[in-house]
Amino acid sequence: MRRFSRWSSKWWPGTIPLVILWAVAAWSSTAPLETDLAARAGAALKDTVLDKTKIAVAGRDVTFSADAFSEDGRLSAVASVEAVPGVRLVNDDTRLVPEAKPFTWSAERDVVRVTLGGSAPLPAVKGRLLEAARGSLNGVEVVDRMSLARGAPPRFDAAAQLMIEQIGKLKDGKITLSDAQVSLSGMARDLGGREAIAAALKNLPEGFSVAANEIKAPPYIFQAYKDPVAQTLTLTGYVPDNTVHAAVVAAAGRKFFNEKVVDNLKASVGAPAGFSTAVIPALGALSRLSTGTLVISDREVKLSGDAFYEAAAAQIRAALTKDLPRGWQGKPEIPVKPAAAPVDATVCQQLFSDLLGKAKIRFEPGRAVIDPDSAGLLDRLTETAMRCPAANVEIAGHTDSGGDDGFNQALSEKRAQAVADYLIQAGLPAERFRAIGYGSLQPLAGNDTDEGKAQNRRIEFLVR
Structure with a gap:
């Protein structure tokens, strides 16, 4: 009995290496088989539409999980794995992707x-x-x-x-x-x-x-900036079409006699109703300011800047609201610029001549009604007259030679008086101004051309 115990205690440790060798042999033969089977199962699914696909192989048994997008597709995918040569059993863990209601x-x-x-x-x-x-x-x-x-x-x-x-x-x-x-x-x-x-x-x-x-739609923006230092009027933003674009630029050229018009406007749809009716009067209001900015955003018109004198500021504030189309809103912020230093009569005459050399005071054809496009020029002339408190000024009206001499004489007088009235309404003393009409008696150019006639139709300021 003791002899058997001693023998048995000696042989069983030798079985351990045999077990290990058997396990290694089994693993070395099974692992490549499982890898191959997994690869072939994956290849069998290459034409199927699945999500979150996973394949695990143990021996010849395949555990297959995936999300399918239809029941037919799910069953077809499982059948494809089952049909792979070498697969003994498929553990089906597939499921359908959830349905969204509403999608x-x-x-x-x-x-x-x-x-x-x-x-x-x-x-x-x-x-x-x-x-x-x-x-x-x-x-x-x-x-x-x-x-x-x-x-x-x-x-x-x-x-x-x-x-x-x-x-x-x-x-x-x-x-x-x-x-x-x-x-x-x-x-x-x-x-x-x-x-x-x-x-x-x-x-x-x-x-x-x-x-x-x-x-x-984003706000429909139109902007204009008057810069007296650079002597420019810069237009930016949008206009409805090329026709309105041309009309706005032309109006700016008439109203801003001393500024170069820088046109950065673009044509675009989306303009509010009444845009064209609003923008040109608003530009006229800007032309009367020393410096200023006009911003039109949808149906809101903001105008800010310095007027040349108090009466002009009041007129601009009132007109900005009155001249806008129905449904539009005006927001003027118009202070008055500080008064410029006084000058003597000689300098005053030069300032008048410089201004009237750049632009002419315009009137309605055949009438003594001042064109609104001349408001900016008249405000500059008014400011100049305020700088010459001791100077008396003759406002001389002239016409071309077309038509009846008597009519031309009367028209030149009325036009000169209309300009004098503008200055007086601005707050200047009436006794400082004398309106005289010369008809067609003092032409600057020949009356045989339209250009010559246009030069002869004029208002002059003469310091006396």
Whole structure:
């Protein structure tokens, strides 16, 4: 008995290396088989549409898990794995992707990024939407918060692609597809963006419709800045079309006699009703300021700057509201510039001559009614007269030789008096001004051409 115990205690330790060798042999023969089987099972699924696919092999048994997008697709995928040569058993852990009711997808834009959210029906569709967003948004960050779900309406892919094109036209906002209903909100990036989006919505795929379109247009801005140092009038912003553009620039050239017009205007849709009726009188008000800024935003007109004298400031404030179309709002901020230093009569005459050498006081044809385009020039003449408190001024009216001499004489007198009345209404003493008409007796040029006649029709200021 003791002899057997001693023998047994000697042989069993020798079995340990044998067990290890057997395990290594088994593993070395099984591991490549499992790897090969997993690879062939994966290859069998290459034409199936699945998400979160996982294959684990133990011997010849395969555990297969995945999210499928239809019951037929799920069953077909399981059958494909079962048909792989060498597979003994498939442990089926597949399931269907959840169904979304309603099926909702969205694209939302803020200042720095676009976020795609909601559901996409397939991984490939999700990828295409991300690629389209990144390609059309010029480097804007695109954040993917889409999940996969069943239940997308027919032609979802085309509808979502179209909406991605529209999100690029927004400054901020959100576009949502809920089943086949489209809802949009936010602010268009550019003028005309709202209209462009509305036009694009007419191309929605069959079955889709617009539930709500609350896209707003950005403010329609027109600006004009009068710089007396650079002697420029700079126009920026928008006008409705090329016809209005030309009319605005031409009006500015008539009203701003001493400034070069710098035209940076662009034609764009979206102008508020009455734009053309509002902008030209507002430019006339700006022309009467020493320096100033005009900002038209939608139907609001802001005018700020210094008037040459108190009466002009009051007139400009009143006219800005009165001359605007119905529904428009004027916001004038018009102080009076500090009075300039007085000058003697000789300097005063030179200042009058310089001003009237740059522009002429205009009147309605055949009448003594001063053209509103001359208001800026008259205010400068008035300011100059205020700097010469001791000077008496003759205001001389002249006509061309066309028509009856008596009529021309009377017209020249009335026009001279109309100018004198303008200065007197500004607060200057009436006794300082003498209005005289010379008719056609003192021409500057020949009356045989239109150019010559235009030179002869004039008002002169003569310091006496």
